[in-house]
Amino acid sequence: MINKIVGSFDEAVAGMTDGSTVLIAGFGGPAECPSYLIAAVARKGVKDLTIVGNTGGWGQQLLDVLRTRMSVILRMPPDWYDPGLLVERGQVKKGILSFAAAPARILTPFEQGVLAGKVELELLGQGTLCERIRAAKSGIAGFYTPVGVGTVVAEGKEVREFNGRKHLLELALPSDFALIKAHKADRYGNLIYRGTARTFNPVMAGAARVTVAEVDEVVELGELDPEAVVTPGVYVQRVVVRPKEPRPWNEPM
Amino acid sequence: MPGERLDEQTMAIRAAKEFQEGMIINLGVGMPTFCSNFVPPDIEILFHSENGVLGFGSIVDNPDEADIHLINAGAQPVSPKPGMSFMDHAESLCIIRGGHIDITILGAIQVSEKGDLANYTIPGKQIGSLGGAQDLAFCAKKVIALMTISSKEGDPKIVKECTSPLTAPACVHQIITDVGVLDVTPEGLVLREIVPGWTPEEVQALTPVRLIVPPDLKEMTLL
Numbered sequence: 001m002i003n004k005i006v007g008s009f010d011e012a013v014a015g016m017t018d019g020s021t022v023l024i025a026g027f028g029g030p031a032e033c034p035s036y037l038i039a040a041v042a043r044k045g046v047k048d049l050t051i052v053g054n055t056g057g058w059g060q061q062l063l064d065v066l067r068t069r070m071s072v073i074l075r076m077p078p079d080w081y082d083p084g085l086l087v088e089r090g091q092v093k094k095g096i097l098s099f100a101a102a103p104a105r106i107l108t109p110f111e112q113g114v115l116a117g118k119v120e121l122e123l124l125g126q127g128t129l130c131e132r133i134r135a136a137k138s139g140i141a142g143f144y145t146p147v148g149v150g151t152v153v154a155e156g157k158e159v160r161e162f163n164g165r166k167h168l169l170e171l172a173l174p175s176d177f178a179l180i181k182a183h184k185a186d187r188y189g190n191l192i193y194r195g196t197a198r199t200f201n202p203v204m205a206g207a208a209r210v211t212v213a214e215v216d217e218v219v220e221l222g223e224l225d226p227e228a229v230v231t232p233g234v235y236v237q238r239v240v241v242r243p244k245e246p247r248p249w250n251e252p253m
Numbered sequence: 254m255p256g257e258r259l260d261e262q263t264m265a266i267r268a269a270k271e272f273q274e275g276m277i278i279n280l281g282v283g284m285p286t287f288c289s290n291f292v293p294p295d296i297e298i299l300f301h302s303e304n305g306v307l308g309f310g311s312i313v314d315n316p317d318e319a320d321i322h323l324i325n326a327g328a329q330p331v332s333p334k335p336g337m338s339f340m341d342h343a344e345s346l347c348i349i350r351g352g353h354i355d356i357t358i359l360g361a362i363q364v365s366e367k368g369d370l371a372n373y374t375i376p377g378k379q380i381g382s383l384g385g386a387q388d389l390a391f392c393a394k395k396v397i398a399l400m401t402i403s404s405k406e407g408d409p410k411i412v413k414e415c416t417s418p419l420t421a422p423a424c425v426h427q428i429i430t431d432v433g434v435l436d437v438t439p440e441g442l443v444l445r446e447i448v449p450g451w452t453p454e455e456v457q458a459l460t461p462v463r464l465i466v467p468p469d470l471k472e473m474t475l476l
Binding site (some may be wrong): 004027030031032050054071072073074075076077097099100101103104105107111114115121123124125126127128130131132145146147148149150151152153160194196197198199200201202203205230231 | 277282283302303304305306313314315316319320321322323324328329330339340342343345346349350373374375377378379380381382383384385386387388391392419420421422458
């Protein structure tokens with residue numbers, strides 16, 4: 001019997017080692033963020049991670065501030081743990097990110113790490129970030145894109161002209177783990193998402209040796225409409241269900 | 254004495270005049286998002302947001318109506334709308350990179366006379382965020398920079414060469430500012446519209462770039 005459901009978040013990140021490259025899905029809000037998987041990586045304490053994703057996160061301190069400030073327009077759940085938690089705990093040595101700086105004067109733990117020379121940043125636009133992840137998933141070694149020519153992202157990259165326009169060679173970005181968040185799963189690992197919480201999650205699914213999906217709910221095989229499945233189960237190795245009630249990040253689960 | 258400068262909302266109203274029936278529009282984070290509140294009532298357009306939604310409604314400012322599963326690229330909650338569709342981020346960037354965005358309106362730190370755009374760093378910070386802005390700047394059919402003509406410190410933002418790092422070279426088609434509207438042309442920057450109360454000389458005094466003032470220069474109107 002195929003059954004990808006695992007019983008705990010700690011089990012879901014088993015096998016992650018120091019120096020792993022980890023795709024962390026999410027965009028910038030709580031709904032699309034694999035919070036409990038990030039918490040499990042924090043508890044595991046693996047170090048020298050390269051994290052790949054949209055942002056380096058806010059971290060627990062700033063999330064508390066944000067939760068209060070944002071409450072007038074959007075209520076943030078208390079169990080939102082983002083990649084900043086891993087940066088705060090000194091587990092990250094490099095970030096391959098698109099939205100690396102907070103859109104304000106405050107400095108995130110990731111920005112502080114870069115400024116202190118403790119963390120390395122590779123900055124990419126979202127298109128190239130997605131496409132490099134997608135290339136790894138689909139067995140493509142690299143691709144050419146005009147986006148980034150003449151800017152900071154072009155440094156050290158091959159330039160080739162197609163149809164009179166300069167293009168950059170961008171390479172596939174292989175990873176060890178992909179941590180993603182989905183709405184519903186079945187035991188085959190088929191996934192559906194909810195609204196804009198889809199974002200990077202299906203892109204990262206299948207782009208790493210091990211893809212782990214944190215889900216709101218597991219349903220019986222056959223309950224997901226095959227026409228509506230976004231991520232086919234082949235891309236997913238482990239599925240783990242979020243707790244019904246919010247739990248602190250540092251509690252084994 | 255020059256006239257009053259437009260406030261952000263009024264600049265957004267002017268920018269929204271560029272929207273035409275059937276267009277796919279992507280609004281950058283910050284001031285450009287205000288434009289979604291001023292869509293002309295007689296046309297139908299679709300807003301795209303790079304986090305994976307096309308055809309959403311207006312910004313929601315009441316936490317009782319906000320849904321964390323429906324946000325725009327600025328992580329602001331937005332309202333659902335009939336005909337809306339969701340997609341993953343790679344698909345969403347295909348919409349941008351494939352040239353399917355008719356207009357993008359982006360904030361800017363500096364724009365050069367050649368239309369170079371610098372907007373991904375934050376003043377006072379060494380680290381920047383390219384986000385989806387670089388893809389939009391390289392690939393949208395029309396790129397509008399929406400910005401005040403001077404910085405908060407009073408420095409010109411329309412410059413000969415950008416000193417801030419570039420998001421994209423030679424990408425801006427039009428600059429909508431708090432004193433006028435300019436087009437980027439092969440001949441240089443052309444002042445197309447001017448805010449009532451201002452003279453071309455007063456606008457010229459706010460940038461070191463030589464502005465071309467055509468005989469058909471218009472006063473800016475919002476309707």
